Amino acid sequence: MATDFAFPDSAAKAAGAEQEFAPEKMSLSMGPSHPATHGVLRLQMELDGEVLTKCDPVVGYLHRGDEKIAENMTYNQFVPYTDRLDYLAPLANNMAYAIAVERLAKLEVPARCQAIRVLTAEMARVSAHLMGLGAFGLDVGAWSVLVHSLNQREHLYKLFEELTGARFTTSYTRIGGVSRDIPDGWLTRVIAFCDQFEPALEETLSLLTRNKIFQDRTVGVGIISRADALAYGLTGPNLRASGVSLDLRKDKPYSGYEQYAFDVPVGSKGDCYDRYLCRGEEMRQSVRIIRQVVAAFPGGDWYAKDARKIFAPPKDKILTSMEELIQNFMIVTEGPQIPAGEVYFEAENPKGVLGFFIVSKGGGVPWRMKIRSPSFCNLSILPKICVGTMMSDVVTLLGSLDFVMGECDR
Amino acid sequence: MSASVDAITSLKGKFPSVTDRLSSDCPAVSVPTGELISALKSLRDEHAFDLLSDVTAIDWAEGASPRFTAVYHLYSTTSHAAIRVATPCTGDDAAPTVPSVVPLWPGANWHEREAYDMFGITFEGHPDLRRILMWDGYPYHPLRKEFPLAGIETVLPDSEVAQETKAKVIPAPMMGGPFVASAGEMNLTDAEPRAKDESWSERSAKPGA
Numbered sequence: 118m119a120t121d122f123a124f125p126d127s128a129a130k131a132a133g134a135e136q137e138f139a140p141e142k143m144s145l146s147m148g149p150s151h152p153a154t155h156g157v158l159r160l161q162m163e164l165d166g167e168v169l170t171k172c173d174p175v176v177g178y179l180h181r182g183d184e185k186i187a188e189n190m191t192y193n194q195f196v197p198y199t200d201r202l203d204y205l206a207p208l209a210n211n212m213a214y215a216i217a218v219e220r221l222a223k224l225e226v227p228a229r230c231q232a233i234r235v236l237t238a239e240m241a242r243v244s245a246h247l248m249g250l251g252a253f254g255l256d257v258g259a260w261s262v263l264v265h266s267l268n269q270r271e272h273l274y275k276l277f278e279e280l281t282g283a284r285f286t287t288s289y290t291r292i293g294g295v296s297r298d299i300p301d302g303w304l305t306r307v308i309a310f311c312d313q314f315e316p317a318l319e320e321t322l323s324l325l326t327r328n329k330i331f332q333d334r335t336v337g338v339g340i341i342s343r344a345d346a347l348a349y350g351l352t353g354p355n356l357r358a359s360g361v362s363l364d365l366r367k368d369k370p371y372s373g374y375e376q377y378a379f380d381v382p383v384g385s386k387g388d389c390y391d392r393y394l395c396r397g398e399e400m401r402q403s404v405r406i407i408r409q410v411v412a413a414f415p416g417g418d419w420y421a422k423d424a425r426k427i428f429a430p431p432k433d434k435i436l437t438s439m440e441e442l443i444q445n446f447m448i449v450t451e452g453p454q455i456p457a458g459e460v461y462f463e464a465e466n467p468k469g470v471l472g473f474f475i476v477s478k479g480g481g482v483p484w485r486m487k488i489r490s491p492s493f494c495n496l497s498i499l500p501k502i503c504v505g506t507m508m509s510d511v512v513t514l515l516g517s518l519d520f521v522m523g524e525c526d527r
Numbered sequence: 528m529s530a531s532v533d534a535i536t537s538l539k540g541k542f543p544s545v546t547d548r549l550s551s552d553c554p555a556v557s558v559p560t561g562e563l564i565s566a567l568k569s570l571r572d573e574h575a576f577d578l579l580s581d582v583t584a585i586d587w588a589e590g591a592s593p594r595f596t597a598v599y600h601l602y603s604t605t606s607h608a609a610i611r612v613a614t615p616c617t618g619d620d621a622a623p624t625v626p627s628v629v630p631l632w633p634g635a636n637w638h639e640r641e642a643y644d645m646f647g648i649t650f651e652g653h654p655d656l657r658r659i660l661m662w663d664g665y666p667y668h669p670l671r672k673e674f675p676l677a678g679i680e681t682v683l684p685d686s687e688v689a690q691e692t693k694a695k696v697i698p699a700p701m702m703g704g705p706f707v708a709s710a711g712e713m714n715l716t717d718a719e720p721r722a723k724d725e726s727w728s729e730r731s732a733k734p735g736a
Contacts (some may be wrong), residue, residue, distance in 0.1 A: 325535065369609075494634060
């Protein structure tokens, strides 16, 4: 006795039901308080099943009006605000800002000051990339990477604290120099850090690079073409992963970067995996630069001594000499005297190109300061590349773009 | 740098009204608003300035002519030269206007939205000119020089949510102005000469309050 199952009927019914539901789209709001948005980014998405049909990033939740604030205070007073742009690499921001103002003043800082700045900026790059990598691993389900990278960041923070007095908000540079010279024996400890960091980095990267799960989630996901990357003004590792070899440390060297040998890693596909590989290689190159800086560390002054209207004299001189007292008083009350003009300086920061456009009418306060933040530009490509990706890949994509909202919203 | 100088020479040949602009770093030019798009297009296509680093604006304060200047920073990923292009905004102070460069560089989209948000500059031809950093419906343009540093109290964006849920929405305290620790008995402007907004203090009401 044969039983007659009505398979074709139920299949047809299911197919009909699918058509019935097909045109309906779901709108989903992700953030501003969501662990995968790395801060206060909100994505207003439109989903067709699990595929995105529209993505509108909403930024500005962390807007503090830094540019307005900058117009109302002296140049040195703004240094702490630059810490809070890309708060994962404050030392690099400090340096970019100080060089921008120095370019406006046509001021050259001594070789020792340049070396200190390069050294700290590269350490900041390592620290920022470690965080970016750890968070990216976390986003795609690899917990242990974050633990390894946080451990290494702790070593770096100890060095930062010894140098600047603060772990996170370093406020290290001044216009025309840095806030203090390096402590005794600090360079030895930097090298000791490098010695233990290199094998540790390889171990950390080995958790991801050949990891099947990680590759499945990142290879071929979130591809940004070379043309798109340029058209949307992407910079930093995100642009280089798409195959454009643009690194301002090589192409428009500043602060003596031309003295150091290092390679610029460039991706071929522009997917999330390439962006990860670029960051990993950049850390190796940064360690290479750090070793070269320490090996040829210049002596001499660590601030521009001749810039009497810009850099405050040493404290013991202020307390004993009339001229230095007046000089210090003028710099503190009126601000460093910067000539009138317009300047736009870009530095290669961990997240990309951080630019300061400063319009000065002379005196100690800028007339207008625009901060061109890499995270803002990197995020502007989201509406373009998110369309057609799976919902779960959005998290991977955000992790691979490695943005910081403090810098995006300013 | 010579690539930028060459580009400027050729640009001047094409557009006689292009003039040099004072700059402390890369070469800079001023372009009349009408020729902005064709000048930028020529820089992009003929001189390989393929990366638009930044779009921003400058407010030269009330009464200045032009009141607003739009500034574009271009970079060439092949010759590694940089160039700055500035153009005055047309229209009156309330609604300055400049053509949008989004058709040339899609990346200008967010930059122009930011300049619109902060200065109220209308970018003609922009596909989606909304506020970006401030919320929709915010009534002011904060980077204009007449906007006080301490801000002006407005209805908060979630006030209707607060009405609905009976949640309490309290704005951040503004007493004593921003980054002024304690003015004590002194007037704000006396205590903090750098906070140059003198339109209000603890003893006189805020404008628009």
